[in-house]
Amino acid sequence: MHYIPNILFAIVLIIGIGFFVKNVKKLARNIKLGRDVDVSDNKSQRWKNMTMIALGQSKMVRRPIAGFLHLVVYIGFIIINIEVLEIIIDGLFGTHRVFASIGSLYGVLIGAFEILAVLVFVSVTLFWIRRNIIKLKRFWKSEMTSWPKNDANYILYFEMVLMTLFLVMNATDIHFQDINSGNVISQFIAPWFSGLSDTTLHFIERGAWWVHIIGILVFLNYLYYSKHLHILLAFPNTYYGKLQPKGQMDNLEAVTKEVKMMMDPNVDPFAAPAEEAEGEVPSKFGASDVQDLSWVQLLNAYTCTECGRCTSECPANQTGKKLSPRKIMMDTRDRLEEVGKNIDANKGEFVEDGNQLLDNYIIREELWACTSCNACVEACPVSIDPLSIILEMRRYLVMEQSAAPVELNNMMTNIENNGAPWPYNQMDRLNWKNE
Amino acid sequence: MSELLKVPTMAEFMAQGKQPEVLFWVGCAGSFDDRAKKITKAFVKLLNKANVEFAVLGTEESCTGDPAKRAGNEFLFQMQAVTNIEVLNAYEVKKIVTACPHCFNTIKNEYPELGGNYEVMHHTQFLKTLLDEGRLTVEGGQFKGKRITFHDPCYLGRANNVYEAPRALIQKLEAELVEMKNCRRNGLCCGAGGAQMFKDAEKGDKEVNVERTEQALETKPEIIAAGCPFCNTMMTDGVKAKEKEADVAVMDIAELIANAQDL
Numbered sequence: 007m008h009y010i011p012n013i014l015f016a017i018v019l020i021i022g023i024g025f026f027v028k029n030v031k032k033l034a035r036n037i038k039l040g041r042d043v044d045v046s047d048n049k050s051q052r053w054k055n056m057t058m059i060a061l062g063q064s065k066m067v068r069r070p071i072a073g074f075l076h077l078v079v080y081i082g083f084i085i086i087n088i089e090v091l092e093i094i095i096d097g098l099f100g101t102h103r104v105f106a107s108i109g110s111l112y113g114v115l116i117g118a119f120e121i122l123a124v125l126v127f128v129s130v131t132l133f134w135i136r137r138n139i140i141k142l143k144r145f146w147k148s149e150m151t152s153w154p155k156n157d158a159n160y161i162l163y164f165e166m167v168l169m170t171l172f173l174v175m176n177a178t179d180i181h182f183q184d185i186n187s188g189n190v191i192s193q194f195i196a197p198w199f200s201g202l203s204d205t206t207l208h209f210i211e212r213g214a215w216w217v218h219i220i221g222i223l224v225f226l227n228y229l230y231y232s233k234h235l236h237i238l239l240a241f242p243n244t245y246y247g248k249l250q251p252k253g254q255m256d257n258l259e260a261v262t263k264e265v266k267m268m269m270d271p272n273v274d275p276f277a278a279p280a281e282e283a284e285g286e287v288p289s290k291f292g293a294s295d296v297q298d299l300s301w302v303q304l305l306n307a308y309t310c311t312e313c314g315r316c317t318s319e320c321p322a323n324q325t326g327k328k329l330s331p332r333k334i335m336m337d338t339r340d341r342l343e344e345v346g347k348n349i350d351a352n353k354g355e356f357v358e359d360g361n362q363l364l365d366n367y368i369i370r371e372e373l374w375a376c377t378s379c380n381a382c383v384e385a386c387p388v389s390i391d392p393l394s395i396i397l398e399m400r401r402y403l404v405m406e407q408s409a410a411p412v413e414l415n416n417m418m419t420n421i422e423n424n425g426a427p428w429p430y431n432q433m434d435r436l437n438w439k440n441e
Numbered sequence: 442m443s444e445l446l447k448v449p450t451m452a453e454f455m456a457q458g459k460q461p462e463v464l465f466w467v468g469c470a471g472s473f474d475d476r477a478k479k480i481t482k483a484f485v486k487l488l489n490k491a492n493v494e495f496a497v498l499g500t501e502e503s504c505t506g507d508p509a510k511r512a513g514n515e516f517l518f519q520m521q522a523v524t525n526i527e528v529l530n531a532y533e534v535k536k537i538v539t540a541c542p543h544c545f546n547t548i549k550n551e552y553p554e555l556g557g558n559y560e561v562m563h564h565t566q567f568l569k570t571l572l573d574e575g576r577l578t579v580e581g582g583q584f585k586g587k588r589i590t591f592h593d594p595c596y597l598g599r600a601n602n603v604y605e606a607p608r609a610l611i612q613k614l615e616a617e618l619v620e621m622k623n624c625r626r627n628g629l630c631c632g633a634g635g636a637q638m639f640k641d642a643e644k645g646d647k648e649v650n651v652e653r654t655e656q657a658l659e660t661k662p663e664i665i666a667a668g669c670p671f672c673n674t675m676m677t678d679g680v681k682a683k684e685k686e687a688d689v690a691v692m693d694i695a696e697l698i699a700n701a702q703d704l
Contacts, residue, residue, distance in 0.1 A: 253600025254550035257522075258515045262555065265519040269527075292513065321630040321653075326646030375643040378511045378635030379595040384626055400513030413640035414512045421517060425503030426469040427639055435467070436499040438478040439448045 008100075015097035015219075022223030029230035033308065036346040040301030045246045052245045055389070060244040065387040069315070072136075075129040079165070082126035083237070086119050086172070093219050103182065113187030120176065120191035123169040130165045137162075144314030147323075149333040154233070154312055161234050168221050175214035178207045236311035240388040243309040246302050247389030252380040255397055258291065292401025295362040296342045299398060306390040307338035316382035316392055322375040329375035331382035331392035337367035338395060364399055373399050374411055446482065447489050450499040451532045461496040463567070464534045466548065468541035469504050470670035476677065477540075477670035483699035484540050484564050490704060491577040495538070501528050505547040512636035519555065522547075526557035540564040540695060542596035542669045543634075549601070563597055565607040565668050565694050572613060582701035584614040589697075590621055590662040592653065592676055593628035594669035607668045607694050614701055619660040629653045631675035638671050654679025658689065665691045 045052075058064045063080060067073030092105045106112045137145045137158060145158070176182055176192035183189055183196050199207060229235045267273050293299050316331035317323050323330050341363045349356050364370075376396045383391050403409045410418070417427045425432045454461050465488065470477040488495050506521030525548075529537075537559045539545050549561035562570075571577040589611050597603045604625045611618045623629045632642065632649025642648060654676055657665045665680070667673040670693075677691045692700075 251546075251550050251601050253546040253596050255510060257519065257551060257554050261515045261519050265516070265523050268520075269523055291515065319627070321632060321649045322643070322645070324629075324647075325642075325649050325652050327643045329643070371643050374640075375645075376635050377595070377630045377632060377637050377649065379630035380599045381595075381627075381630065384599050397511070397513065400511075401515055402513070404513035405516060410512060410514075411640050414636055417636065417639035418509050418512065418514050418517055421504045421506070421509055421521065425521070426473060427504060427508050428469065428473055430473045432503060433500050435472045435502055436448070436450070436497065438467075438472060438481055439446055441478065 012098060012100050018220060018223065019094065019097070022220075022226060025227045026223075026229075029227065032346060032350075033230060033235075035349075036342050037301050037304045037308065039297050039342070039345065040299050040304040041297075043300040043302055045302060048249055051249055052247075055247060055249075056241055056245040059247075059387070059389060060240045063387075068387075072313075075132055078122075078125045078129040079133075082122040082129075085122055086126070088115070089119050089172070090219070090222060093215065097219065103179075106185075110187065113185070116176070116182075116188030117190040120173065120189070123172050124191055127166060127169045130162050130169075134159065134162045144318040147314060147317060147330060147332070149330055149336055150312070150314070154336065157232050157234075158312070160228075161232065164221070164225050164228070168218060168225070171214045171218040171221065175211055175218060178211040178214065180204060180207055180211075233311045236309050236388060239305065239309040243305055244389045246305065248383075248391055248394075252383055255394070258401070260291070290402065291405035292403070293395070293398035294364040294402045294406070296338060296345055297356075298402070299338070299395060303391070303395055303398075304338070304342055306392075306395075307335050307342060309388055310335040310339065310390055311388070312336060313387070315385040315387065316390070319381040319385040321377055321379060321381065327371075327375040328369070329372045331396075334368060334372070334392045334395055335390060338363060341367050364402065368399065370403065370409070373403065445489070446485050448485055449496045451496045451501070451534075452499070454496045455532060459494075460533065460535075462494040463536045463538050463562075464529070464532075465495045465497050466505075466537050466539035466541075466544050467497055467502060468539055468544045468670070470674075471540055472502070474670060474674070476673060480540055480670060480673070480693040480695055483693065483704070484568075484695040486699050486704040487568060487571075487577060487695060490702070491571045493571070493576070498528060498532075505544045507543040507547045508636040508639060510547070510551070511634070518551075522552055522555050522557070526552055526555055529557060529559065534559055536560045536562070538562045538564055538567040540668075540670065540693070542594040542600070543671070546596040546600050563603055563606065563668065565597075565610055566603065568695065568698060569606045569609050572610070577698075579610075579613050579698055579701055580615070582614070582703070584616045584664070584697060584701055587614075587616045587663045588619050588661060589614075589616045589664045589666050590619045590657050590660045591624070591666045591668075591694075592621070592631065592657060592672055593625060594667070594672050595628065595630050595634050597668055598628050599626055607666070610694050610698060611666060614697060616664075616697075619662060621656045621660055623656060629656060631669075631672040631679075633671035633675050638674075648679075648682070650675035650679040651682050654683055658683060658685060662689060664697070665689060666694055666697060667691060668694050 063077055066076050092103065095104050096102055136142050173192055173195055176189060177195035178199055183193065199210065229238065290298065296304060312332055314332050320329060320331055344361065345356060348359055373396055376393065378393060380393060383393055420427050420429050424430060451464065467481055471481040503525055504521055505525065506518035509521065510518035537548060542563060545561055545563045548557065548559065572579060591607055591611060593604065608618060629652065630649060631653050657676065665676050667676055673691055673693055680686050680689050680691055
């Protein structure tokens with residue numbers, strides 16, 4: 007009977023981590039639905055980017071208030087997780103505060119955790135106020151209704167509750183309060199429980215302990231369904247982020263082959279087409295659905311935490327157009343999830359569902375409103391590139407569907423015929439010299 | 442005036458068996474757009490003044506393909522790119538300067554993979570080099586003490602991290618450089634990029650160029666300086682829309698430098 011809590015704990019832990027592993031596998035499978043792309047270059051620069059941008063939060067702090075508050079929650083999250091390690095060991099082996107054996111350093115550690123817990127609580131409360139009372143514009147755009155709106159608040163509530171449980175757990179731990187080391191905050195909470203019997207206190211302490219660890223496991227499994235996934239994916243995403251100058255857009259290799267062939271006078275125009283190696287040539291140009299995007303773009307979509315910095319910097323969005331770079335990322339993730347569920351429901355094979363990213367999620371009006379100014383890319387604190395998705399979808403519209411706006415078709419016809427976007431003769435190109 | 446302009450072509454250089462120091466890539470706007478042609482001429486005057494041995498491709502130049510690529514027509518872009526690269530490589534061009542950030546970005550970043558490897562400079566970078574090397578001198582002249590704000594072209598600034606060269610030139614004019622609330626990497630687009638120049642904007646509650654012009658006017662400038670022919674058009678239209686054309690001029694950096702010297 008003595009081991010029942012330990013066994014119970016082990017079961018809870020295995021279920022919690024097991025579900026998480028299952029979700030991570032699904033996540034990886036979905037991301038791999040994207041086209042392959044070689045990102046094995048420049049490892050040192052990539053590590054540097056990850057260290058600076060994800061670990062060092064260098065782009066978060068460009069907006070000082072949100073950046074600072076986020077830094078507090080981020081540091082708190084990482085450091086307080088040392089406590090989770092102790093909880094797991096205690097839970098599995100029936101010990102109590104196993105790290106206390108390290109002596110006075112333990113008090114310092116727990117003291118730091120307690121202070122951070124309060125700071126996190128305060129920061130999260132301020133986040134909630136910014137979102138729900140001050141109603142910052144970027145949190146109230148049209149794509150931020152229903153689930154995205156609730157998701158953001160659930161995360162904040164979760165963090166508030168977890169921090170409270172941690173402090174209550176310490177405050178009601180009679181032994182810990184007796185040692186009187188490291189209880190920098192909880193000593194002021196302990197009096198709230200004065201007058202309760204030791205048994206009741208122990209009951210509350212155990213309750214807080216259990217709910218705290220179960221809460222953490224639930225939160226861990228909530229990630230996959232939430233924008234909060236960024237706490238994990240920000241790291242690979244900044245690692246795989248674009249290294250070229252922002253203005254450089256990739257040249258489609260399949261097109262290069264065709265163009266080179268057309269320009270090569272030695273190519274026999276009547277030769278039978280060479281056998282194409284499997285997967286060498288894409289089945290289509292550009293992207294109309296998530297499988298046409300690269301896996302890095304899909305990773306981008308899962309990494310997006312919907313902060314809306316991109317959208318608030320977007321010139322099209324600022325002037326009332328339908329385009330919102332954040333929505334491009336959210337739509338990509340939503341559609342990818344839909345495709346993933348479709349695969350799950352059909353024994354690992356995707357069955358045509360009549361939906362696609364283009365038109366069913368992202369409409370053409372959004373795509374054509376983009377000025378390709380890179381403001382969204384610059385603004386993203388975790389190196390997401392919404393512009394690359396917009397460009398891929400334009401490529402599909404133009405090269406597969408010939409569905410560019412009429413004026414752009416005129417522009418392209420002009421380039422084709424006279425080498426300029428306007429209907430001027432190429433032979434007149436130097437006329438300015440004599441005007 | 443026009444007979445003063447020396448604009449040799451690559452073909453002429455080749456006929457003499459010579460290589461110019463740099464190729465001036467004029468671009469479509471610089472060749473055909475009435476407003477942009479003035480920028481082209483101002484830049485040529487400066488090149489002439491500094492005795493730079495430059496050449497243009499003239500009728501052998503063609504669109505870089507930038508607007509086609511941003512519109513999604515990769516095929517047309519690469520056709521243009523490969524054709525241009527053939528011409529440039531045939532002339533063994535090593536160094537290119539252009540007054541258009543779109544041409545600059547495309548040739549610098551997207552041509553190398555297709556076989557076109559050149560040192561590419563924006564004209565503000567090139568002019569700054571001329572000044573630094575003492576080949577060109579500039580004094581404030583008519584712009585001394587004037588309030589000038591600089592609009593960062595997206596394809597020069599964010600796209601390629603060139604923020605300082607144009608500002609250094611404005612400061613050389615002894616003008617008062619005033620920054621907009623969104624500048625450098627936070628600069629707001631003029632609304633022309635991504636092939637928007639060639640179409641009407643999608644439905645919204647405002648034009649992007651008006652929004653940007655308002656930001657510029659907040660700095661109470663006498664001159665809005667630009668470094669891109671398309672930004673120039675958009676900002677000029679914006680100033681007109683705000684009925685400020687009597688008070689605020691939109692000028693390219695090359696024009697500022699040339700005018701300061703009464704060229």
